Amino acid sequence: MSRLVRVVVVVSVVAMSFGNATSAAAQSAAEYTHRVDSLARLWRAATATVVKTDASRPNAPSADSLRIGMIIVRTDSEHVDLARAAAARLSPRIERAYGHFAERLTRHQFVLRAKGGTHAATEVQTGLTDSTGAMGQRSSDYANEVSLAATWQRMVEEVMTDAAGPDVRSWIGAIIPSDPPTKTTWSDARIALILAASAGARDCVGGDIIRCEQVLGLVHVDDPAFTFFDASQRFTMIVGFAHILRRADPAQFDRCTVARNQATCDSLAHAIPTDAVNAPIPPLVRQSLVRFALATGGDGAFDRYAAATSPKARLEAASQLPADSLVRRWRDTIMGAQKGSTAVDLETAVSSLAWAALCVACAVRSSRWR
Amino acid sequence: MSERPTVWRAILESQWKWTRGLALLGALVGFALPLLSLRTALATQSTASFIATMQAWGVGYAIAAAALGLMTAIAAWGYDHRLRHVYALSLPLARWRYVLLRFCAGLVMLALPVVAVFIASEIVAHSSMVPKVLQAYPVALTLRFGFATLVAYSLFFAISSATGRTAGYILGGIALIIVAQVVISSANLQVDLVSRSIDLVFAAPGLLAVFGGRWTLIDV
Numbered sequence: 001m002s003r004l005v006r007v008v009v010v011v012s013v014v015a016m017s018f019g020n021a022t023s024a025a026a027q028s029a030a031e032y033t034h035r036v037d038s039l040a041r042l043w044r045a046a047t048a049t050v051v052k053t054d055a056s057r058p059n060a061p062s063a064d065s066l067r068i069g070m071i072i073v074r075t076d077s078e079h080v081d082l083a084r085a086a087a088a089r090l091s092p093r094i095e096r097a098y099g100h101f102a103e104r105l106t107r108h109q110f111v112l113r114a115k116g117g118t119h120a121a122t123e124v125q126t127g128l129t130d131s132t133g134a135m136g137q138r139s140s141d142y143a144n145e146v147s148l149a150a151t152w153q154r155m156v157e158e159v160m161t162d163a164a165g166p167d168v169r170s171w172i173g174a175i176i177p178s179d180p181p182t183k184t185t186w187s188d189a190r191i192a193l194i195l196a197a198s199a200g201a202r203d204c205v206g207g208d209i210i211r212c213e214q215v216l217g218l219v220h221v222d223d224p225a226f227t228f229f230d231a232s233q234r235f236t237m238i239v240g241f242a243h244i245l246r247r248a249d250p251a252q253f254d255r256c257t258v259a260r261n262q263a264t265c266d267s268l269a270h271a272i273p274t275d276a277v278n279a280p281i282p283p284l285v286r287q288s289l290v291r292f293a294l295a296t297g298g299d300g301a302f303d304r305y306a307a308a309t310s311p312k313a314r315l316e317a318a319s320q321l322p323a324d325s326l327v328r329r330w331r332d333t334i335m336g337a338q339k340g341s342t343a344v345d346l347e348t349a350v351s352s353l354a355w356a357a358l359c360v361a362c363a364v365r366s367s368r369w370r
Numbered sequence: 371m372s373e374r375p376t377v378w379r380a381i382l383e384s385q386w387k388w389t390r391g392l393a394l395l396g397a398l399v400g401f402a403l404p405l406l407s408l409r410t411a412l413a414t415q416s417t418a419s420f421i422a423t424m425q426a427w428g429v430g431y432a433i434a435a436a437a438l439g440l441m442t443a444i445a446a447w448g449y450d451h452r453l454r455h456v457y458a459l460s461l462p463l464a465r466w467r468y469v470l471l472r473f474c475a476g477l478v479m480l481a482l483p484v485v486a487v488f489i490a491s492e493i494v495a496h497s498s499m500v501p502k503v504l505q506a507y508p509v510a511l512t513l514r515f516g517f518a519t520l521v522a523y524s525l526f527f528a529i530s531s532a533t534g535r536t537a538g539y540i541l542g543g544i545a546l547i548i549v550a551q552v553v554i555s556s557a558n559l560q561v562d563l564v565s566r567s568i569d570l571v572f573a574a575p576g577l578l579a580v581f582g583g584r585w586t587l588i589d590v
Contacts, residue, residue, distance in 0.1 A: 191590045194503045195418045205503045232415075342586050343510040344517055351575030352517045359524035360473055363531040364466045 069095055070105040071152075075112040079124060083112045085145035090152050097160075097178035097294075098302045104163045107131045110152055115140055124148070128155045153178060164306040171217060171311045172290060173283030181291045186337035189288030193334065197236070198280035200228035204331065212327050215280040216289055218312045225269045228280035231262065234269045237278055245271065292330040293319040377463060378471055384457070385475035389445040396438045396483035400515070403430050404490040404508075404587055408499065411588070417501055421589060428585030431487070431515050436581070438483055439522025446476045447530040473527055480519050488512040491587055504588050511587050517580045525577070 065074045066084055069091030073083040087110075094102050108128050115123045119140075126148065127138040137155045141148050161168055161175040169175065194205055196215075203211035213219045214227060221227045225234055238245060238256060245268055246253040256265040294301045296319040305318035312323050319326045344352075375383075386393075407427035411420045450458055458468050488508060495506030529537060551563045572582050 194590045195421075197416055197418070202503060236415075338505065342507040342514060342584050342589060344514050344580060344583075345574070348574045348579050348583070349513075349517060352521050352580045354575075355577045356520050356524035359528035360470070363473065363528040364469045366469075366532050366536070 065109070070102045071110065072106060072108075073110040073112055074129075076114060078114065079112050079143075082124070082143060082145060082148065083110070086148040086152060089145055089149040090156070093153065093178055094156055097180075099300050101160065101163070101302050101306050105156060105159065108159055110155070111135055112148070126151060128152075128159065160302075164302075165309075165314075167311070168314070172286045173279065174287045176287070176290055176294070181288070181295055183337050183339075185288060185291060186334040187339045189285050190334040190337055192282045192284040192288075196281045196285070197233060198228045198278075199230040199233060200280045201285075204281075205335070207331070209324055209328050209331065212331055213323065216286055216327065218315070218323055218327070222274075223270075224274055224277040224280070225272055226266075228277075231265070235265055237272065238265060238268050240278075241272055241276075288334060289315065289327070289330050290318075292333060293321075293326055296321065296326070296329070377461060378474075380461075381468075381471045382475045382478060384449075385446065385472070385479060388449055389442055389476070389479045392438075392441050392445055393479040393482045396434070396442075396480070397486040399434050400483035400486035401490045403427065403434065404487065404494045404511075407587060408494045408497065412499055417503060420501060421504065421586065424588045425584065425586045427587075431511070431585045432518060432581050434483070435515050435518035436522045438480060439519050439524075440526045442476050442480055443523050443526035443530050446472055446527060469531060473524075476523060476527065477520070480523055484512060484516045484519060487515050494587060500588055504590060506588050508587065511585065514580060514583070514585060521578065521580055 065072060066080065066087070067073075068084065068087040071087040071091050071094070073087055075083045094105065098105075108130060111125075111127045111129060113125050114120055115125045122143055123140050124143045125138065126141055127135040129135045137158065139151060141151045157175045157178050160178070161172075164176070193201055196202075198215065200211050200215040204215055210219070214221055225237065229237065235256075238253075242253065242257075248271070252264055252268065255261045256268050290305075293315045294305060297304065297317075301318045304320075305314045308314040308317040315326055316323050321329070407424050407430075410427070411423040414420045414423055458465075461468060463471075491506070491508030491511055494500065495508045500506060529540065547563055547567050554561050554563060570576055571578050573579060574582075
């Protein structure tokens with residue numbers, strides 16, 4: 001919208017200039033001054049229109065800004081304190097997680113403004129501008145520093161993952177979280193690896209480190225369908241691609257899915273492009289490996305991770321370990337993070353005994369024989 | 371030479387007489403649950419669905435624990451109520467001792483189903499049919515089952531031993547919460563009294579918290 005207004009103004013000015021060009025040579029100084037003044041008036045009016053139009057845009061950032069660490073925030077005056085508190089809460093986390101690489105964040109600006117409407121008192125609108133000034137990741141949030149810092153943290157994670165390299169997100173299939181990993185991180189990764197529907201993942205769970213490297217995508221595999229999956233898993237995959245494979249050759253598809261001819265199924269599995277074959281493990285598993293490498297590498301790990309080129313080189317650089325050692329240690333860590341969910345925790349056990357004792361006490365105190 | 375049986379033995383024998391059928395049925399159910407859950411889980415295709423099936427059977431353990439606790443508590447007091455406590459009054463015992471002995475006798479009866487769950491769970495855990503990547507939790511499941519049975523039994527034992535007025539108070543309290551919720555809802559106030567009450571009971575350290583959580587014999 002504002003671009004349109006600007007174009008109209010420029011075209012108007014140029015058109016007027018051309019329109020007056022023929023008589024310009026013959027004008028007097030007074031006429032010339034009058035024309036310049038009128039042009040200036042026109043220009044000021046047009047500029048005012050542009051400013052007014054920009055200001056009326058729903059997500060236009062206001063002029064006030066603040067910077068805490070690598071976080072730059074543009075906000076309106078009524079939300080300065082909130083922005084400062086959220087930025088102060090988030091800044092140390094970002095610098096701890098990304099090190100010097102966090103400087104990339106200064107290319108972006110957080111925007112915080114009133115939401116308006118019925119929830120104006122409790123909610124705000126926020127977003128993150130990129131280096132061109134365009135705002136993305138827009139969202140509404142509660143107007144408190146904890147919630148806002150959490151939202152901004154997710155935005156930072158998105159930005160940093162993309163800034164680390166275009167291949168990073170496509171390899172992991174997810175972002176790189178900035179929080180330090182916990183036992184739950186490893187436990188969740190263990191569950192995801194165990195439940196992954198591929199023979200390769202099962203071998204990795206069993207302790208085969210080479211298979212772990214394969215399913216993690218650290219080693220090139222020519223034929224993923226046959227390397228990662230057994231016959232029954234490939235059959236499931238073929239059924240999943242039925243809409244394509246049946247159309248290509250209905251008779252062949254039926255020989256596999258109805259007659260269960262193994263050779264035909266193998267042929268169909270080969271027909272699936274390697275880049276379309278299902279991933280042998282979910283993104284959470286690769287994400288946990290990256291987090292493990294970053295945690296192992298210590299200071300400057302993210303800088304080294306971002307500076308390298310391939311997934312394997314990135315992990316080796318970040319952790320300062322050979323890939324096989326890293327994967328072995330990662331696997332031992334996640335497989336050791338076993339959490340018996342069926343177990344009764346101490347609080348529940350103690351409270352159960354206490355409640356039982358209370359019930360018995362009530363029964364004992366009942367004074368009347370009925 | 372014949373010895374006079376102790377009061378404890380006399381009460382235990384009477385408890386056995388009254389609840390043996392129930393205890394044996396409980397033991398049978400407790401023994402069957404782990405085996406049936408494994409049998410149905412074996413029919414699944416993937417590890418995830420295997421676990422889901424085992425987890426679905428978890429509800430069965432919770433229901434069995436609650437039902438056993440309820441029925442054993444009712445049976446523990448059933449004859450006393452029916453015979454107007456003549457047997458209890460004939461014993462040379464204070465009421466509080468009688469209640470404690472009666473409670474403990476009920477617990478002994480409940481030990482049978484708990485042991486049955488443990489034995490069957492161990493059989494499943496050591497079965498070669500469980501996928502190697504998964505873990506069995508026979509002890510954890512048995513402990514949860516035991517605690518749940520204990521809580522259910524204690525609760526219903528206390529209610530059953532109380533007077534009609536006490537039972538009225540408990541029911542009245544529950545009714546009061548429901549009526550208050552109806553009034554609050556009709557006043558358009560955003561307070562969910564019933565949900566909060568349920569949370570209080572089922573979230574740790576609530577009275578029935580042990581019934582929440584997972585009851586899975588085989589898990590990741």
